[in-house]
Amino acid sequence: xxxxxxxxxxxxxxxxxxxxxxxxxxxxxxxxxxxxxxxxxxxxxxxxxxxxxxxxxxxxxxxxxxxxxxxxxxxxxxxxxxxxxxxxxxxxxxxxxxxxxxxxxxxxxxxxxxxxxxxxxxxxxxxxxxxxxxxxxxxxxxxxxxxxxxxxxxxxxxxxxxxxxxxxxxxxxxxxxxxxxxxxxxxxxxxxxxxxxxx
Amino acid sequence: xxxxxxxxxxxxxxxxxxxxxxxxxxxxxxxxxxxxxxxxxxxxxxxxxxxxxxxxxxxxxxxxxxxxxxxxxxxxxxxxxxxxxxxxxxxxxxxxxxxxxxxxxxxxxxxxxxxxxxxxxxxxxxxxxxxxxxxxxxxxxxxxxxxxxxxxxxxxxxxxxxxxxxxxxxxxxxxxxxxxxxxxxxxxxxxxxxxxxxx
Numbered sequence: 001x002x003x004x005x006x007x008x009x010x011x012x013x014x015x016x017x018x019x020x021x022x023x024x025x026x027x028x029x030x031x032x033x034x035x036x037x038x039x040x041x042x043x044x045x046x047x048x049x050x051x052x053x054x055x056x057x058x059x060x061x062x063x064x065x066x067x068x069x070x071x072x073x074x075x076x077x078x079x080x081x082x083x084x085x086x087x088x089x090x091x092x093x094x095x096x097x098x099x100x101x102x103x104x105x106x107x108x109x110x111x112x113x114x115x116x117x118x119x120x121x122x123x124x125x126x127x128x129x130x131x132x133x134x135x136x137x138x139x140x141x142x143x144x145x146x147x148x149x150x151x152x153x154x155x156x157x158x159x160x161x162x163x164x165x166x167x168x169x170x171x172x173x174x175x176x177x178x179x180x181x182x183x184x185x186x187x188x189x190x191x192x193x194x195x196x197x198x199x
Numbered sequence: 200x201x202x203x204x205x206x207x208x209x210x211x212x213x214x215x216x217x218x219x220x221x222x223x224x225x226x227x228x229x230x231x232x233x234x235x236x237x238x239x240x241x242x243x244x245x246x247x248x249x250x251x252x253x254x255x256x257x258x259x260x261x262x263x264x265x266x267x268x269x270x271x272x273x274x275x276x277x278x279x280x281x282x283x284x285x286x287x288x289x290x291x292x293x294x295x296x297x298x299x300x301x302x303x304x305x306x307x308x309x310x311x312x313x314x315x316x317x318x319x320x321x322x323x324x325x326x327x328x329x330x331x332x333x334x335x336x337x338x339x340x341x342x343x344x345x346x347x348x349x350x351x352x353x354x355x356x357x358x359x360x361x362x363x364x365x366x367x368x369x370x371x372x373x374x375x376x377x378x379x380x381x382x383x384x385x386x387x388x389x390x391x392x393x394x395x396x397x398x
Contacts, residue, residue, distance in 0.1 A: 062369050
């Protein structure tokens with residue numbers, strides 16, 4: 001296989017959810033593995049001194065409308081989440097622990113988290129919801145709780161955020177292929193063009 | 200003709216320049232007129248309490264790279280401008296005066312301003328540059344100077360900014376069709392989909 005595509009995302013980002021429905025198929029076409037790397041956008045923006053994108057009411061209104069419309073445009077199932085923004089640290093910590101200890105479960109877990117938040121309207125900032133999603137994905141409950149609450153998950157997520165900050169990640173989703181960064185689900189066509197060797 | 204597409208843009212926005220190369224062809228396909236409305240993004244963001252997009256060095260670096268790459272992706276001629284951000288009030292004022300008094304000259308003038316800034320690396324924040332662009336587009340020099348400096352241009356631009364703020368414009372380019380807003384050159388595919396009646 002050729003060099004990987006690194007996929008930085010926040011579990012609470014609708015555009016990351018949309019991109020997650022496309023990136024594996026796209027990467028497979030060009031024989032690239034995908035490295036899923038959940039991060040916390042709020043922490044990355046804070047490190048860069050950037051205000052969160054939905055702070056201003058006019059941007060919040062626009063993006064809520066754009067999210068719903070983009071889902072229809074991309075033909076992705078979507079219902080407006082129970083609240084946004086929201087800190088997705090529990091799911092992100094558990095993902096990183098799974099990725100290290102039970103790698104085959106990590107991406108199925110990630111897809112279930114996205115579905116829980118963006119289709120089933122569950123609050124993924126709560127332990128119970130994330131634990132239930134994990135159990136349904138075949139992860140023992142004690143492994144899930146330890147992943148969300150233990151030191152390993154905290155450290156792995158902190159490292160991921162630090163690495164993303166130094167990689168120049170400016171939001172979610174953010175893809176890096178061959179040193180080239182692509183920000184936003186709407187940059188997938190440019191990522192494809194890059195993978196075709198035309199950039 | 201069917202209802203218009205309103206095209207809000209800042210002359211200093213590369214993504215507006217890219218969109219300006221596509222919007223007329225797209226609108227013509229669906230029998231829609233385009234209303235070009237230059238505004239000042241810095242003034243709109245200030246009214247909404249939003250920080251300029253290129254304030255943070257990491258976003259500046261990303262966007263400079265993305266602008267150059269997007270131009271190649273879209274096959275649009277582009278050279279990095281002499282400086283960004285920059286206030287495009289002179290060209291915007293003159294555009295609004297032309298639009299009122301010499302409407303046939305307004306869009307050709309706008310295209311020449313974009314070209315002067317994004318291809319020829321001229322500083323469109325200076326009187327001389329904008330006056331020269333105007334003269335080359337067939338506008339008498341005294342009309343150009345009066346448009347840039349007179350009260351009419353100031354008032355027309357101020358009204359346009361106020362109107363854009365209340366229309367929910369959050370950046371450049373921003374399109375409104377049938378009450379639906381589309382932000383960014385990368386939303387042109389969604390605008391097309393809307394014009395097809397599928398949204």
